[in-house]
Amino acid sequence: xxxxxxxxxxxxxxxxxxxxxxxxxxxxxxxxxxxxxxxxxxxxxxxxxxxxxxxxxxxxxxxxxxxxxxxxxxxxxxxxxxxxxxxxxxxxxxxxxxxxxxxxxxxxxxxxxxxxxxxxxxxxxxxxxxxxxxxxxxxxxxxxxxxxxxxxxxxxxxxxxxxxxxxxxxxxxxxxxxxxxxxxxxxxxxxxxxxxxxxxxxxxxxxxxxxxxxxxxxxxxxxxxxxxxxxxxxxxxxxxxxxxxxxxxxxxxxxxxxxxxxxxxxxxxxxxxxxxxxxxxxxxxxxxxxxxxxxxxxxxxxxxxxxxxxxxxxxxxxxxxxxxxxxxxxxxxxxxxxxxxxxxxxxxxxxxxxxxxxxxxxxxxxxxxxxxxxxxxxxxxxxxxxxxxxxxxxxxxxxxxxxxxxxxxxxxxxxxxxxxxxxxxxxxxxxxxxxxxxxxxxxxxxxxxxxxx
Numbered sequence: 228x229x230x231x232x233x234x235x236x237x238x239x240x241x242x243x244x245x246x247x248x249x250x251x252x253x254x255x256x257x258x259x260x261x262x263x264x265x266x267x268x269x270x271x272x273x274x275x276x277x278x279x280x281x282x283x284x285x286x287x288x289x290x291x292x293x294x295x296x297x298x299x300x301x302x303x304x305x306x307x308x309x310x311x312x313x314x315x316x317x318x319x320x321x322x323x324x325x326x327x328x329x330x331x332x333x334x335x336x337x338x339x340x341x342x343x344x345x346x347x348x349x350x351x352x353x354x355x356x357x358x359x360x361x362x363x364x365x366x367x368x369x370x371x372x373x374x375x376x377x378x379x380x381x382x383x384x385x386x387x388x389x390x391x392x393x394x395x396x397x398x399x400x401x402x403x404x405x406x407x408x409x410x411x412x413x414x415x416x417x418x419x420x421x422x423x424x425x426x427x428x429x430x431x432x433x434x435x436x437x438x439x440x441x442x443x444x445x446x447x448x449x450x451x452x453x454x455x456x457x458x459x460x461x462x463x464x465x466x467x468x469x470x471x472x473x474x475x476x477x478x479x480x481x482x483x484x485x486x487x488x489x490x491x492x493x494x495x496x497x498x499x500x501x502x503x504x505x506x507x508x509x510x511x512x513x514x515x516x517x518x519x520x521x522x523x524x525x526x527x528x529x530x531x532x533x534x535x536x537x538x539x540x541x542x543x544x545x546x547x548x549x550x551x552x553x554x555x556x557x558x559x560x561x562x563x564x565x566x567x568x569x570x571x572x573x574x575x576x577x578x579x580x581x582x583x584x585x586x587x588x589x590x591x592x593x594x595x596x597x598x599x600x601x602x603x604x605x606x607x608x609x610x611x612x613x614x615x616x617x618x619x620x621x622x623x624x625x626x627x628x629x630x631x632x633x634x635x636x637x638x639x640x641x642x643x644x645x646x647x648x649x650x651x652x653x654x655x656x657x658x659x660x661x662x663x664x665x666x667x668x669x670x671x672x673x674x675x676x677x678x679x680x
Contacts, residue, residue, distance in 0.1 A: 294465025
């Protein structure tokens with residue numbers, strides 16, 4: 228396939244918004260707040276920022292370098308840069324990881340759409356026990372989650388099949404600003420609630436007594452996962468960058484946007500939670516079980532405001548999920564299009580259809596079907612465990628080793644400095660981080676997940 232057929236992002240804004248949309252997802256708006264809540268709030272956030280600089284940005288630059296240099300899908304990019312050696316397997320593993328994540332990520336994305344619909348028809352009203360039963364009954368239902376999964380995957384297909392410029396870039400320019408507007412509206416409403424100051428203080432007043440190795444390793448892990456590293460998204464999007472794109476500057480801008488969204492998510496959730504006396508460490512159930520009741524209680528005096536805030540919140544989640552699904556589907560679409568030599572429309576359909584089947588089985592596994600259980604875990608949990616705790620750290624670790632120790636430093640430097648047109652002041656710092664610090668950090672993340680450190 229000719230290089231010219233691949234397309235490129237046409238503007239700097241398009242590059243930033245599309246790549247930031249890949250990084251900004253449920254990990255920022257769902258996972259970050261409850262991780263901060265469980266690990267001391269402000270202290271976790273400060274350590275998280277440090278970890279983004281230490282690990283997230285260097286890893287992102289590394290994927291940028293590989294993707295733009297090879298100007299190919301992730302698997303072919305590693306094959307080109309490694310000369311067809313065994314390092315090629317990293318690229319294939321990255322594509323596989325992104326594809327598997329697409330399946331079960333679409334399940335959670337569909338849940339967000341269902342909550343929008345439920346809010347519209349007035350089903351998001353009741354006591355805490357009602358919301359718990361509501362979520363359990365819905366997530367274990369054999370048909371409803373599959374319907375919403377198929378709906379959001381159809382939306383993703385309609386965007387991605389139009390290509391890089393007319394599909395992904397154009398959609399990102401609409402979806403990302405909309406996401407920020409919704410986020411800011413909810414933040415303002417949440418921070419104006421009575422007693423919201425305690426939630427703001429929790430987020431911004433560090434409790435240094437809370438610092439321990441678990442807090443640091445949790446922040447390290449969150450910085451790695453929240454930027455969509457090691458799942459092929461960053462590398463694939465970088466293959467659509469122009470030669471004039473400043474890779475290090477783009478990575479820093481995306482890291483800043485990603486962190487701002489995470490902070491705003493905290494400001495959206497914790498002031499409201501503290502205003503009604505809900506614990507900030509409610510865990511993964513926070514957005515689907517705890518928050519509907521929080522919004523209902525917090526705006527009890529203004530029920531119509533609470534109604535619209537809840538709708539905007541789940542619309543916000545759906546937008547974040549959609550921008551991430553776009554990038555995940557694009558990873559496999561680019562692979563199929565270039566390796567199988569088929570049209571983009573056909574490649575997108577193949578990816579969306581097969582990922583939807585995986586998602587369907589993951590969803591059904593939450594309904595207690597024994598055939599979809601293994602080692603006491605649902606298929607959904609197995610996919611989450613294998614991709615999140617095994618594949619991602621391995622791909623991230625090997626990518627750093629590949630760039631730091633295998634790829635000629637001249638190639639890395641040329642990409643980093645845009646072939647000498649940029650100063651490259653921090654190149655040696657970047658190379659040091661990617662050779663020594665990043666692999667060590669990822670190794671710590673891997674060991675910490677299994678309780679070995």
